[in-house]
Amino acid sequence: MQKSVNSITLSTSSTRAGLDVAFVGFVLIDILTCMVAFALERKEDWTLLFPVLLQRFYYRQLMYVVLFRSVKEAVSGRPVGWRGVEPETPPQSPKTRPRPAPVEGN
Numbered sequence: 001m002q003k004s005v006n007s008i009t010l011s012t013s014s015t016r017a018g019l020d021v022a023f024v025g026f027v028l029i030d031i032l033t034c035m036v037a038f039a040l041e042r043k044e045d046w047t048l049l050f051p052v053l054l055q056r057f058y059y060r061q062l063m064y065v066v067l068f069r070s071v072k073e074a075v076s077g078r079p080v081g082w083r084g085v086e087p088e089t090p091p092q093s094p095k096t097r098p099r100p101a102p103v104e105g106n
Contacts, residue, residue, distance in 0.1 A: 030053070030056060031053065034049060034052055034053065035049065
């Protein structure tokens with residue numbers, strides 16, 4: 001019985017190590033491609049590279065929040081709009097009709 005528990009723990013830890021290696025590899029590839037993009041833009045400020053990498057992590061988390069909210073709303077069956085800016089109503093026109101401009105020469 002003890003062997004099966006240890007083998008499960010071993011396979012879980014090896015899977016975790018494989019996932020860690022894959023994640024670090026992904027981050028390194030992302031950093032490398034960002035550096036290549038900055039190198040191709042000759043006059044680009046290299047100090048912007050750090051915020052770009054931070055944005056990768058925060059943007060991904062934001063997309064997870066959006067994904068889970070949209071799946072939750074889809075499962076509940078409620079339609080969800082873009083929640084954009086509501087259009088303003090145009091100002092009310094005066095009740096009197098405008099007079100035509102006088103025509104010169106008559």
